[in-house]
Amino acid sequence: xxxxxxxxxxxxxxxxxxxxxxxxxxxxxxxxxxxxxxxxxxxxxxxxxxxxxxxxxxxxxxxxxxxxxxxxxxxxxxxxxxxxxxxxxxxxxxxxxxxxxxxxxxxxxxxxxxxxxxxxxxxxxxxxxxxxxxxxxxxxxxxxxxxxxxxxxxxxxxxxxxxxxxxxxxxxxxxxxxxxxxxxxxxxxxxxxxxxxxxxxxxxxxxxxxxxxxxxxxxxxxxxxxxxxxxxxxxxxxxxxxxxxxxxxxxxxxxxxxxxxxxxxxxxxxxxxxxxxxxxxxxxxxxxxxxxxxxxxxxxxxxxxxxxxxxxxxxxxxxxxxxxxx
Amino acid sequence: xxxxxxxxxxxxxxxxxxxxxxxxxxxxxxxxxxxxxxxxxxxxxxxxxxxxxxxxxxxxxxxxxxxxxxxxxxxxxxxxxxxxxxxxxxxxxxxxxxxxxxxxxxxxxxxxxxxxxxxxxxxxxxxxxxxxxxxxxxxxxxxxxxxxxxxxxxxxxxxxxxxxxxxxxxxxxxxxxxxxxxxxxxxxxxxxxxxxxxxxx
Numbered sequence: 214x215x216x217x218x219x220x221x222x223x224x225x226x227x228x229x230x231x232x233x234x235x236x237x238x239x240x241x242x243x244x245x246x247x248x249x250x251x252x253x254x255x256x257x258x259x260x261x262x263x264x265x266x267x268x269x270x271x272x273x274x275x276x277x278x279x280x281x282x283x284x285x286x287x288x289x290x291x292x293x294x295x296x297x298x299x300x301x302x303x304x305x306x307x308x309x310x311x312x313x314x315x316x317x318x319x320x321x322x323x324x325x326x327x328x329x330x331x332x333x334x335x336x337x338x339x340x341x342x343x344x345x346x347x348x349x350x351x352x353x354x355x356x357x358x359x360x361x362x363x364x365x366x367x368x369x370x371x372x373x374x375x376x377x378x379x380x381x382x383x384x385x386x387x388x389x390x391x392x393x394x395x396x397x398x399x400x401x402x403x404x405x406x407x408x409x410x411x412x413x414x415x416x417x418x419x420x421x422x423x424x425x426x427x428x429x430x431x432x433x434x435x436x437x438x439x440x441x442x443x444x445x446x447x448x449x450x451x452x453x454x455x456x457x458x459x460x461x462x463x464x465x466x467x468x469x470x471x472x473x474x475x476x477x478x479x480x481x482x483x484x485x486x487x488x489x490x491x492x493x494x495x496x497x498x499x500x501x502x503x504x505x506x507x508x509x510x511x512x513x514x515x516x517x518x519x520x521x522x523x524x525x526x527x528x529x530x531x532x533x534x535x536x537x538x539x
Numbered sequence: 540x541x542x543x544x545x546x547x548x549x550x551x552x553x554x555x556x557x558x559x560x561x562x563x564x565x566x567x568x569x570x571x572x573x574x575x576x577x578x579x580x581x582x583x584x585x586x587x588x589x590x591x592x593x594x595x596x597x598x599x600x601x602x603x604x605x606x607x608x609x610x611x612x613x614x615x616x617x618x619x620x621x622x623x624x625x626x627x628x629x630x631x632x633x634x635x636x637x638x639x640x641x642x643x644x645x646x647x648x649x650x651x652x653x654x655x656x657x658x659x660x661x662x663x664x665x666x667x668x669x670x671x672x673x674x675x676x677x678x679x680x681x682x683x684x685x686x687x688x689x690x691x692x693x694x695x696x697x698x699x700x701x702x703x704x705x706x707x708x709x710x711x712x713x714x715x716x717x718x719x720x721x722x723x724x725x726x727x728x729x730x731x732x733x734x735x736x737x738x739x740x
Contacts, residue, residue, distance in 0.1 A: 238639070247682045248678055250649075251681060254686075
């Protein structure tokens with residue numbers, strides 16, 4: 214039976230969290246909790262806007278996620294432009310003006326590990342939230358998924374991939390590989406099928422071709438119809454050492470680890486000293502991830518023989534964990 | 540958009556949510572169940588089974604909040620209305636931790652919801668049953684009505700004594716929208732629908 218006990222404590226809860234916590238632990242009756250909630254919200258936000266719609270909320274959320282990615286200034290600017298464009302288009306539509314459907318097919322140029330796939334995925338969700346794409350999912354394919362083994366097979370495979378991507382984004386990774394084989398290669402057929410689909414399924418999906426900068430330029434040159442159909446070219450620059458350190462910090466936060474002071478300093482130094490040392494296409498953010506994952510395994514090896522481990526022990530990565538793997 | 544259905548235990552929240560979802564054209568419930576630890580999983584249920592499984596005459600049948608998403612075709616634009624069926628808020632301090640935690644969750648959702656449908660039991664208003672109007676209802680009204688779309692749904696209008704009850708509710712919360720409904724017979728659903736659609740953001 215519910216017991217009617219009044220809270221014995223005289224002080225008031227100060228935050229929403231606290232109110233809910235007190236209610237849960239039986240310190241407050243529900244009606245008292247509601248009273249406190251009303252009081253706290255009145256104080257917290259006097260000019261609170263009326264119930265915001267779900268969709269702007271979501272858009273902001275996705276944009277925030279994009280802005281949390283390290284670097285990528287050009288990408289962020291493009292996304293801001295796109296958002297403004299779409300917003301104005303819908304406002305023009307609202308007052309009966311003619312709207313323009315812009316082609317949003319894109320070319321992503323950059324080394325592996327510079328965030329191309331990540332950005333594509335976020336873009337899909339964003340365009341879905343903005344009502345440009347009905348589904349906004351990302352279908353990731355590469356040459357092997359598009360090119361078939363016998364005559365006629367390629368067109369079919371490519372069309373299947375396009376069909377899966379309708380309503381979302383078709384992301385062709387290492388797209389230059391389609392043009393590599395020369396005239397007899399089936400890759401050319403895949404390109405032709407993709408180009409045809411850009412016309413036949415106008416506005417139904419967005420095609421993103423991704424790959425290394427030099428090779429992508431070469432692909433665009435190989436087929437005159439391609440370049441004009443991709444109005445948006447985005448370059449993903451290699452990360453600078455400072456950005457790699459920032460990425461490193463985010464990844465650690467995400468995985469609930471942190472570095473001790475020595476590891477932090479020496480890792481920063483390591484990443485900075487190796488700038489330009491890596492092969493031009495050697496991996497960027499992915500390299501940082503591999504570095505961290507190796508360190509995490511090393512830490513596990515170091516800790517597992519020990520009997521008593523505190524929470525902070527389990528979270529701490531020391532320089533020793535990195536040293537062996539560098 | 541989130542429409543939160545709140546009220547005392549046994550006011551008929553779950554039956555209302557299910558039948559209202561069916562009224563809006565939903566054939567199958569795709570239930571998003573969140574457990575106390577914040578995990579979520581999905582469950583597909585035909586409406587009839589859902590009714591059987593989720594609704595009972597005993598209070599506190601609903602142990603965790605249920606979310607039911609409904610796609611609404613409204614002209615050209617498609618919108619999703621999420622009906623949130625919550626755990627009943629009882630008077631006093633409940634002696635079970637699980638129930639208290641669930642009630643805290645309900646209030647948390649209340650503070651984030653866009654629209655609030657406050658269910659009261661019209662035929663228990665003037666009785667001394669637990670479903671009778673009480674301090675909790677007063678505080679829900681005071682908390683939720685000023686700053687978001689809010690309506691009181693006086694439920695169980697099919698039961699005897701409910702007409703008097705509806706009058707009493709209208710007296711007590713003068714100036715607020717009070718709709719007489721029956722979750723069982725779907726009376727008044729048209730008015731609820733037009734209220735919700737009017738406030739779809």
